[in-house]
Amino acid sequence: MLKNSCININAIILAAGNSSRFNGNKLLSIYNEKPLAMHIIEKSFEVGFKEIILVTQYNELKEMLKDKDIKIIRNCMSNKGISYSIKLGLKECRNCDGVMFLVCDQPYISYKTMKDLIEIFKENPDRIISSKYCGKLRNPNIFPKKYFKELLELNGDMGGKSIILNDLDNVLEYEIKNELEVLDIDTKEDLNKINTLI
DSSP states (O other): OOOGGGOOEEEEEEEOOOOTTTTSOTTTSEETTEEHHHHHHHHHTTTTOSOEEEEESOHHHHHHTTTSSOEEEEOSOGGGOHHHHHHHHHTTOOSOSEEEEEETTOTTOOHHHHHHHHHHHHHOTTSEEEEEETTEEEEEEEEEGGGHHHHHTOOTTOOTHHHHHHTGGGEEEEEOOOHHHHOOOOSHHHHHHHHHHO
């Protein structure tokens, strides 16, 4: 087993969705004075990932981040589902021991949650570290390198949840306490709901 200090974790930030239920461009919509996607992206810079990889179809995000230490991968085929973004991101991951997957429509995922997940993974680098809230699987999650092959075999809108459910004996759960962190923004009504919880 690797020593804790030698364990490298990449972040793959998934930001290629079509916002079909939002009636507009969700990830570029301004929320709290910045595009929605930028909330989680900016937090990721503070965490200490070996490398941050953003998979997106939006040139606007690429332009906003042109001076930042982040690798941007263009997904021109977002209609292929989230699995295609996962594959594009993983193909850029070299010399890392695990990957944390983050989504941009959960703007209140905290620095503490990300750091806690990383610390658990460093103690258990062969296990999946899965976020939960009220008993349900949520994002973010960390997958060790040994699962990359399975992740690369996903299709359509099938994400890492299917792999977690197929190997529960090798999953360590991290309970998120704050409902605000796990709220997905899929519609403009979801934005209003978040505002009532702040």
